[in-house]
Amino acid sequence: MTGLEARGLTSVVDDVVHLKDIRLVFPKGQITTVIGRTLAGKTSLLRGIAGLLERLDGELALDGHDLSARPAWRRNVAMVYQQFINYPHLNVEDNVAFPLRRHRMPADEIRRRVDEALDRVGLLQYRQRKPSELSGGQQQRVALARALSRDVDILLLDEPLVNLDYKLREQLREEFRGLLKSRRDTVVIYTTTDPEEAMLISDQLVVMHEGQVLQAGRPEEIFEQPASATVAGIISDPPMSFLDATLKGDHLDLAGGVRLPAPPHVAVLAPGTYRLGIRAGDLSLGGATVAGVVNFREVTGSETALYLDTACGELTLQTEGVQALSPGARVSVGVPAERLYVFAADSGALMAAPAFIQR
Known part of the structure; x- marks a missing residue:
């Protein structure tokens, strides 16, 4: 199997269940969208895959090889959070180039990748600005460009459009599918609370609630045949x-x-x-x-x-x-x-x- 497999992922902290027996396959070259309400466990799932959860039982396998024992820095994962994370002392260009320089990539290749990533998120003209000179939405796009510039095994996006203004969110939503689908050798996992966004972007849709997977499959199948009233409520907007x-x-x-x-x-x-x-x-x-x-x-x-x-x-x-x-x-x-x-x-x-x- 090419992709990422989660086998019984469980996380319990101070008697609070964050993940409960998660068993999923995330294929390469497809976009898996995890949808659920606040506190459904979406972020915990991404953090567990990235190796950032303090307590996590179960196994992770990438292309059939054990990933669970690898520390976070050896997992070759890029993650974009809801709240943008940038280096305030670096300009936009250097923020995007930072992880590429750490991997000692040639300067001309860094320039090509940075230009391509900034062009995709519409920030080429802002490359010399500091994050403090950008709007919140623009700062989130810098973080997104930094993740897109890298060759990673797993790309995790935790509600990456939630802090963008409505017009830009609509624009990027239309572009995201093609942009992410181009990463044929990457496992792409995207979280959202927005049913329309999930239906538009996903190849595979996973519905989570209270740390559990309620249903997984093709978006249209889940929309047409929700396994339960809870699933139907989560994927309907306005609510069922x-x-x-x-x-x-x-x-x-x-x-x-x-x-x-x-x-x-x-x-x-x-x-x-x-x-x-x-x-x-x-x-x-x-x-x-x-x-x-x-x-x-x-x-x-x-x-x-x-x-x-x-x-x-x-x-x-x-x-x-x-x-x-x-x-x-x-x-x-x-x-x-x-x-x-x-x-x-x-x-x-x-x-x-x-x-x-x-x-």
Whole structure:
């Protein structure tokens, strides 16, 4: 196997579990994105791979060779953190060149690599400036350029775009996939809390929660077939809405006297209580299923997300355009039963997915 394999990585510090039995394969030449909420264990996983965790059980193998016993300085790893780390007394060019000079690389090769890395992150014209003369976003790009300039076995990126302004983040997000995919001999692991970013960048997607891997696979497979309600919530933005319901024959009974027909993918389940999930984009404004009251409105460019109180529970609806609906406004909402996910009421495990995405 070419790539990195984690075998049972576990980290417990002062009875707090940071990682629990992580078993994953990170192929070379692919981008593995780890997504999860804050404190999911994403940074702990990267630090463990880099050799920076004080306590870590389990094994790491790179191309079949044991990596676990190597100290951090012998692992040939580059890491970009959420908070940019630069040398304040060096200019941009020297910050990027620093690790290359430490490896006694020829001057012309250093110049070529620095120029290429700075060009990729849009900082060529700032090469003589000190970090203190740059914006926060520009300083993060210096740290990114320093990592990209090196030939490393493993490239770790811990939410590298989180401190950039919105416009630059969108621009770099579009460029990142091609930029990182060009590193065919490198294991690339990228962390984020942003579902859109994860779907756009990933070849392999790993969903983490409370130090554990909940699901791993191709991004579209996880999006279409989330293993649990927790996974569905993590990879949905705006968040998936969840409603309690009872399946009785050919219909679903929800709170507030709301009744929905049971579509074929739901009707095959045994009668009982379930948890329904529906994505914000699948709800329709002006539908006839349930009445709601606007709690909060969030406008994101060309779309509006509405957070609603309804008789059957809280719903998040996303619609195109800017909707001029203030808190307290009354609306009607359409809930298409054929687009409902069904999860077990107790464990949250996926029981049935919408028929329109089944392969």
